[in-house]
Amino acid sequence: MQNAGLGGWPYRRAQLSPGRTALLFQGRKTSYAELAVRISRLADRLREAGVGKGDRVAYLGPNHPAFVETMFATHVLGGIFVPLNFRLTAPELDHLLEDSGATILIYAPECATAVRSLDHQTSLRVALDHPGPGEAQYESWLAGGAEAPIDVQVGLEEVALILYTSGTTGRPKGAMLTHGNLVWNTVNLLIGVDVASDEVTLITAPLFHVAALAQTFLPTFAKSGCALITSSWDVDSCYDLIEQHGVTWMFGVATMYAEFARSPRWATAELGSLRSLMCGGAAVPESLIRTYQERGLVFCQGYGMTETAPGATFLEAGESIRKAGTVGAAVFFGDVRVVRADSTEAAPGEPGEVQIRGANVTPGYWNDPPATADALIDGGWFRSGDVATVDEDGYLTIVDRVKDLFVSGGENVYPAEVEKAISDHPAVVEVAVVGVPDERWGEVGRAFLVCRPEVVVSRGELREYLLPRLAKYKIPAYVDVVERLPRTGSGKVQKSGLRNLPLPTELSPR
Numbered sequence: 001m002q003n004a005g006l007g008g009w010p011y012r013r014a015q016l017s018p019g020r021t022a023l024l025f026q027g028r029k030t031s032y033a034e035l036a037v038r039i040s041r042l043a044d045r046l047r048e049a050g051v052g053k054g055d056r057v058a059y060l061g062p063n064h065p066a067f068v069e070t071m072f073a074t075h076v077l078g079g080i081f082v083p084l085n086f087r088l089t090a091p092e093l094d095h096l097l098e099d100s101g102a103t104i105l106i107y108a109p110e111c112a113t114a115v116r117s118l119d120h121q122t123s124l125r126v127a128l129d130h131p132g133p134g135e136a137q138y139e140s141w142l143a144g145g146a147e148a149p150i151d152v153q154v155g156l157e158e159v160a161l162i163l164y165t166s167g168t169t170g171r172p173k174g175a176m177l178t179h180g181n182l183v184w185n186t187v188n189l190l191i192g193v194d195v196a197s198d199e200v201t202l203i204t205a206p207l208f209h210v211a212a213l214a215q216t217f218l219p220t221f222a223k224s225g226c227a228l229i230t231s232s233w234d235v236d237s238c239y240d241l242i243e244q245h246g247v248t249w250m251f252g253v254a255t256m257y258a259e260f261a262r263s264p265r266w267a268t269a270e271l272g273s274l275r276s277l278m279c280g281g282a283a284v285p286e287s288l289i290r291t292y293q294e295r296g297l298v299f300c301q302g303y304g305m306t307e308t309a310p311g312a313t314f315l316e317a318g319e320s321i322r323k324a325g326t327v328g329a330a331v332f333f334g335d336v337r338v339v340r341a342d343s344t345e346a347a348p349g350e351p352g353e354v355q356i357r358g359a360n361v362t363p364g365y366w367n368d369p370p371a372t373a374d375a376l377i378d379g380g381w382f383r384s385g386d387v388a389t390v391d392e393d394g395y396l397t398i399v400d401r402v403k404d405l406f407v408s409g410g411e412n413v414y415p416a417e418v419e420k421a422i423s424d425h426p427a428v429v430e431v432a433v434v435g436v437p438d439e440r441w442g443e444v445g446r447a448f449l450v451c452r453p454e455v456v457v458s459r460g461e462l463r464e465y466l467l468p469r470l471a472k473y474k475i476p477a478y479v480d481v482v483e484r485l486p487r488t489g490s491g492k493v494q495k496s497g498l499r500n501l502p503l504p505t506e507l508s509p510r
Helices: 006-016 032-048 065-076 090-100 109-116 138-143 179-192 210-222 235-245 254-262 286-294 369-375 415-423 459-466 495-499
Strands: 021-025 028-031 056-060 080-084 104-107 124-127 159-164 174-178 200-203 226-229 249-252 276-279 299-304 311-314 335-339 352-357 381-390 396-401 406-408 411-413 428-438 442-451 478-481
Touching: 006 032, 006 065, 006 179, 006 210, 021 032, 021 065, 028 032, 032 065, 032 138, 056 065, 056 090, 056 109, 065 080, 065 226, 080 090, 090 109, 090 174, 104 109, 109 124, 124 138, 159 179, 174 179, 179 210, 179 311, 200 210, 200 235, 210 226, 210 249, 235 254, 249 254, 254 276, 254 286, 254 428, 286 299, 335 381, 369 381, 396 415, 406 428, 406 442, 411 415, 415 428, 415 442, 415 459, 428 495, 459 478
Parallel strands: 021 226, 056 080, 056 104, 080 159, 104 124, 200 226, 200 249, 249 276, 276 299, 442 478
Antiparallel strands: 021 028, 159 174, 299 311, 335 352, 352 381, 381 396, 406 411, 428 442
C-alpha cells in the first residue's frame, strides 16, 4: 500500500483478520472486513465532497462507530481529522471550526442544538440522524459510496489529527499529531502493555480525548482486538459490560476508577476477565492504586499529554507495586528529562519541569508558530509545563502544573501535594486546591471538597487533620464543600473557574 499512515490500517486488518470483531456498540458487532467496506464507502463520499490531502474533516458527538469510520475515512484520503469536544458551546465550537478550517462536519443528534447555532458554515454537514435542511443523513449518504479500497500516498510525517487542548487555561490550541506520532505511540504502548489479539477493550472515556483514542483504541485495533465502545461512562453499565463481554482491558481517569471502587458491587463483582487497568489524565492518589491492587487487579498508570500522542512515561505491570505512586519511566522509544529553570537537569528528588523528546512528540500547534516556538526548544524537547521529581531509577512522580503552583509568603506551594494529603481524609471523595489572592501572604490556598454522602468536613476539622501532615503555609485558608468539581471534556478538573469564584468571608488561622 502507498498509504503508510492510519488510513492503511483498516485494509491491512481486513486482510489479516476479516472475521474478527473490530467494534461492539450497543450490542451490534462490526467485523474488520465489514468496517473496511464502510470506511471505503465513506471515504468515497468524502472524496466526492471535495476532501483531499490536507483537508480537514470534523466530527462532533459522543463515542460511536461513526467516529472511528470518519477518522479512518479521512486518513484514507490523506485528510486531517478534527475530533471536537461535544460538551462545548456553539461559540466555542465556532472558534475551533474556524481555526481548523474544517470543510466537512459530521455530527451526532445530541449535538444538533449546538450545530444549529453555529456561525461557521462548512461546505457539508452530515447528521448521524435527523438531518436539518441541506444536510445529509449519515447511513444513507455512506451507502451511496463505492466499496473499492482507496490507496492514496500518505507519509508518516504528514499531519493526521488536530486535537484541541482542553483549555483549562486560556483558549484551546490545536496540537498537530502526525501519522508517525500515532504509530510510534502505538509501538510504545504495545511494548509497555501485553495487548493480545483476543483483547476486549472497554472504551468509555471520550474518543476525542487522545488517551482513549491513542492509548486504547489504536493499540487494540493494531492487534485485531475488539473495541467495546460506549457513549458515556456509567458505573453500573461498566460492571454489566465486564461480566457480559469478558472485558480484558480498560482505561479511565482517576475519578472514574474512584467511582467504580465505591460501588456496592465492588466487593462481589466478577472481575476475573480484567488483565490490566490503565489510568491517566490527572494525578492518581496512591490509596486508590492500592485499592485495586488489593483486589488482585493490575493497575498501571502513565503520564503524557495531547502533544505527546500521549504517552511520555509508563509504569509497566512488573513495577506497578514497587513503584506505585510514580508515573513510571520514559517510554521505550522516547526520552524524558526533569530540568531546573536554567535548563540544567534536576537532581533526584528535586522538583523541575518535565520535558519530552521523541517520535511521538507533536511538530507544533496548528496556525500558531509563536506557541510552537515556545513549546519546542533545544532540538525538539517539548516543554510540558508540569513539575515532577525523578528518583535514582529514572521514575517520575508528578508534583503539579507549573501554572498551578502558587507562592504564599515567599514559599512555593504545589496544590497536588496538598490535594494528596486531603484526599487521605476518610470523608473526602475528591478535592481540588487553587491559589487565591491574599493581602498579607500574597496568595493562600483554597480547597474544594466533594465529601461522602451525609458527611461534611468543617474548615477547622480539616485544619486539625492537616497540621501533622503539612507545613502551616500549605494548609488551605479557605475550604468549600461542593457537590462536584468542574471538569474539562478529558476529565481534568477545570481550576480556572474555581479561582474566579468569590471568596468566603471566613479565613483559617495560619
